[in-house]
Amino acid sequence: MTARVVETRNRPWRDPLAVADGLKHLVGPLALLSDGGALGRWSFVAAEPDQVHVGPLPSDGDLHRLGAPPFETGVVGLIAYDAGARAATGPRPEVWPDLMLARYPAMLAFDHRNRSVSVIGRGDDAAAARTAAERAEGWLTAARDPARPAAPAASFDAEAPSGTYTDAVADVVDRIAAGELFQANIARAWAGTLAPEADPFDVLLRLADRAAAYGAFWRLGDLAIVSNSPELFLTFDPHTRRIETRPIKGTRPRDADPARDAALAVELEASAKDRAENLMIVDLMRNDLARVALPGSVAADRLFEIESHPTVHHLVSTVSGLAKEGAGPADLLAATFPPGSITGAPKHQAMKVIASHEPPRGPWCGSLFHIEDDGRMTASVLIRTASFRRSGDGWRFRALAGAGIVADSEPEAELAETDAKILALREALNGS
Template sequence: MSPRRVETRDRPWRDPLAVANGLRDRDGALALLSDGGVLGRWSFVAADPDRVHVGPLEPDGLATLRDPDFAAGVVGLLAYDAGARPATGPREPVWPDLMLARYPAVLAFDHQDRTVRVIGRGDDAAAARAATDRAEAWLAGAVDPVPPPPPAARFDPEAAPETYLAAVADVVARIAAGELFQANIARAWTGELNPGADPFDVMLRLADRAAAYGAFWRLGDRAIVSNSPELFLTFDPADRRIETRPIKGTRPRHPDPAADAALAAELQASAKDRAENLMIVDLMRNDLSRVAEPGSVAVGRLFELESLPTVHHLVSTVTARARPGTGPAELLAATFPPGSITGAPKHQAMKVIAAHEPPRGPWCGSLFHIEDDGRMTASVLIRTATFRRGDGRWTFRAMAGAGIVADSDPAAELAETEVKISALREALAAFVR
């Protein structure tokens, strides 16, 4: 049975990264760290989940998400390959399909009002109060974040650049033959953390490049660090409103303001990038229509410029009103994996991706958070590194991709992946290439 009681207390502002730093070694350590911008008003920090699910998807998909015990105070990770499997067939798993953890004690940081909400959940008032006490004690254990030295000595590509160039050329040829319109093709880099280093060190090194959907999550011997700027979905059951904000179109930032402004203007004027973005907007409209009330799917904004520390992006916004009875499980089943990191048509794009890439694992899957009122926020796990621990050492894998369309230039797409991976490369291994 899911917790029925919730107790909250408001406390003065503390730096959420500092509080998370004090909990970094706890079981199930979690930090959903936003940049405090328009899309990232709230950050969340927690530890010590009281219920965990890790495993493959059930025959009927996301049935575990319909379990009342996972209805609130839940964080989940849905791996890309779980959603791609209907198109790709069985492949060697590199990560569990679904990871869920329920947190009785949570700290919610309101960047706008500069307050901290202490949240405790339990089956009765006493249990909720005890959970609130535990969460409040975490505030006193905050440790000021100090970026450590690079935690890794190497950041090695899994394949030579020529392999990626050939993959892009093949996809362009497939598009010319009418097989598909667009596919997101990625590269991967791997390495090992130095003795004594920890995945949270990477989070600390990304602190000056905060994104709207930054995250650290460790369960057992697996961890992720994400600096994602991309919203996959929000869902508010109060009014059944769904929103998605796909990103397509990228240019690097430039230290010279005039040159940087020119790159941003070039991106906004690019017919190629606007067409690429529009394809994914249409795909997301189609996906949302599977669970939306007829006539409610709408495009609120097209081709908005979003400037981040290392890149400029084009972002569009699609909204819908969910049909009655729709919950997180139904919404994810209808839309996952995200269209922005698959392609169009989605099913064929995933088959083409599988022909050129090993399984992706969490990368380009989704990390989602379900709050007490049932509201869900789900990010796209781009700008994300995954970690596994064995024999006392952490190994990592990071990926970056580009949307390939009919007039894609392989060398330009290769350069785009280098720009997109740059922040994680510097966080993991400084300027090692």
């Protein structure tokens, strides 16, 4: 793979959401919008990719063989959950392409900590890189402060009755008691249509006051996603060879009363059920990372930390390892996808059980990833995510929320957890 020339320019701070709003009409608009917190220092905005792949995975599953574009710098990609689950579930109806990849010659990187913007141009030679940088710089001048739009969807309809979900939870609890598995993440889905004049970008604007570390908007052709994910799937630093994953397992809703809200966080941190659920996935992720890590390098760095988000508290752990020499982003994704936090344990059996209760998931609980110029990869878990498909009557959307089911799960409590998790997206889509 021939190294590309990169030209970088430093510019004063601009709001990345305002810049993204100014280029949403272009081809292939992309906004990776972080909250500026400890895990979300960087945001990225781009448009007009020069190479795109939307379609199936290679028949042998070898991600390295993709030629348009390969896994190289400036590439953003999305792997649908069902692409990774197929080995366990067998063929299922396709609701979303297995893999979306796009290479962006021009890109803006926003450093929330230092309040600066890097203008990035990439090309096969210095002249091409300079031209791409000029295009990216023009996006800064087109920035505009967006107004909060009205709710873009008239309805937010459950695809199945609540009883279908509680029955599924009860069935999984019975399967666990029978020794079939230890945990499975079971989801509910909602769907609807955007108003004729509305766009998926409107949903991102309505989530702006609830930004997460791995927020995103991406549109390629007639497909789009809006994600407000707080969950890191993988980071990879090619210089230190460090791989890190931060699975989320354990949730409580936020409360408007500060005392009650704090009590819910304390309750979550002390919950034996939630800690056990979290630890199962930590062990699963340790095993997944061990496939591509140096022997003895995989460790659980931190366990059971509380992260508080606008609508929920989460229990989060951190697992890391050192990648084997020669292992790159494609190897890491192939070894660990789909994320263990949204499948269960054992992973293969959990995916079979999920398929027995759910239609295909599409991009939800897949992964959105970005490979930077130094080869660093960041991949999120696509929770808190709505997918959109444009047809003759406008944009149709689908959104899901799930809960990890273990031996002592109570169906009604798990149902309530999915309601808490979908709340921000529900309000962003139709205001209710």
